Amino acid sequence: MKAVMLHGKGDVRVENVPDPTLQEATDVIVRITTSAICGSDLHPFHGRMPPDDPFSIGHEFVGVVEEAGKEVRAVKRGDRVVAPFSVSCGFCYFCRNRLPAQCETTNHAVFGMGRRGGGWAGAQAQYIRVPFADFMLERIPSELTDEQALFLGDIFSTGYFCAENGGIRPGDTVAVFGSGPVGLCTQMAAHLFGPARVLAVDYVPYRLERSKALGCVPVDASAADPVEQIRALTHGRGADVTLEAVGHEAALQMAIKAVRPGGTISSVGVYVEKTFDFPIGDAFLRDLTLKMGKCNAKNYIAPLMPLIHQGKVDPTVIITHTLPLDDAVRGYRIFDQKEEQAIKVILKP
Numbered sequence: 001m002k003a004v005m006l007h008g009k010g011d012v013r014v015e016n017v018p019d020p021t022l023q024e025a026t027d028v029i030v031r032i033t034t035s036a037i038c039g040s041d042l043h044p045f046h047g048r049m050p051p052d053d054p055f056s057i058g059h060e061f062v063g064v065v066e067e068a069g070k071e072v073r074a075v076k077r078g079d080r081v082v083a084p085f086s087v088s089c090g091f092c093y094f095c096r097n098r099l100p101a102q103c104e105t106t107n108h109a110v111f112g113m114g115r116r117g118g119g120w121a122g123a124q125a126q127y128i129r130v131p132f133a134d135f136m137l138e139r140i141p142s143e144l145t146d147e148q149a150l151f152l153g154d155i156f157s158t159g160y161f162c163a164e165n166g167g168i169r170p171g172d173t174v175a176v177f178g179s180g181p182v183g184l185c186t187q188m189a190a191h192l193f194g195p196a197r198v199l200a201v202d203y204v205p206y207r208l209e210r211s212k213a214l215g216c217v218p219v220d221a222s223a224a225d226p227v228e229q230i231r232a233l234t235h236g237r238g239a240d241v242t243l244e245a246v247g248h249e250a251a252l253q254m255a256i257k258a259v260r261p262g263g264t265i266s267s268v269g270v271y272v273e274k275t276f277d278f279p280i281g282d283a284f285l286r287d288l289t290l291k292m293g294k295c296n297a298k299n300y301i302a303p304l305m306p307l308i309h310q311g312k313v314d315p316t317v318i319i320t321h322t323l324p325l326d327d328a329v330r331g332y333r334i335f336d337q338k339e340e341q342a343i344k345v346i347l348k349p
């Protein structure tokens with residue numbers, strides 16, 4: 001089969017690799033019908049992770065069950081399915097306590113992240129082996145398109161998790177840092193909690209336009225200090241809740257500065273840095289709450305699916321490019337370089 005292989009910094013290639021096969025009776029082989037390139041794929045693509053052998057990349061996918069192990073009960077050949085990005089067993093302490101992204105059995109593995117992610121093959125490919133399929137796979141109703149279901153496995157669930165962790169109350173002013181794919185999903189999700197306003201902070205004009213189309217107030221970080229702009233919009237107090245969906249220190253520092261006393265900062269940006277400065281004295285004096293982490297996407301797939309089904313939210317609006325898998329190299333380039341006004345690039349094997 002064909003798969004996107006990451007060979008090193010800036011070097012992705014579409015290559016022929018062996019087809020995956022069932023290894024355990026609880027495995028399923030999924031024929032992938034749609035996958036996506038994620039912002040977190042850019043960490044290894046930028047060489048921001050420890051060196052690794054070439055590995056197949058990607059963790060956002062939907063597809064059709066091609067073959068199911070003999071102990072699989074929840075899905076059968078021909079079912080359309082979506083899976084979370086993290087590989088989880090369903091029976092360890094953390095999986096049983098609604099923290100499947102912390103799975104002890106798989107050592108909190110992620111599809112398509114090389115050795116660091118546990119060595120699981122990636123989803124930018126024609127087929128993928130999904131272990132613990134009864135727990136991992138959620139069936140997609142026939143009325144939903146691939147594109148509607150795709151982001152439940154990661155970025156829409158992540159955006160919802162970020163907004164939920166913010167503890168948004170009706171009437172709040174929420175500031176979202178980042179109008180990339182996760183940022184836009186976070187903005188959409190934030191609106192579901194009844195805020196008076198969602199401010200969207202970014203420095204890329206075409207991305208701010210997208211936020212505006214979602215009903216957000218754009219805050220152009222290239223024009224003036226976004227923290228000052230947010231204070232000016234909130235009687236000098238700061239936002240009630242700040243949501244950080246970038247994954248760079250500067251964005252988190254701004255999210256901390258831009259929240260009002262007693263407010264909550266919720267962060268879902270992926271950090272590869274071990275440490276950075278945290279204004280602990282300021283956070284103490286201003287009674288701040290910081291929540292962060294890797295989304296337990298598995299918990300959100302089934303509950304959020306009806307919101308998309310009923311048209312309450314439409315994550316497909318972030319898709320700017322649908323490319324054949326063979327064009328993945330171009331997909332990485334335009335996504336990484338923000339060429340052609342790219343937001344979300346999806347791949348069709």
Ligand SMILES: [Zn+2]
Pocket residue numbers: 038039040059060085154155
């Ligand atoms: Zn992702």
Ligand SMILES: [Zn+2]
Pocket residue numbers: 088089090091092093094095096100102103104105106
């Ligand atoms: Zn587990």
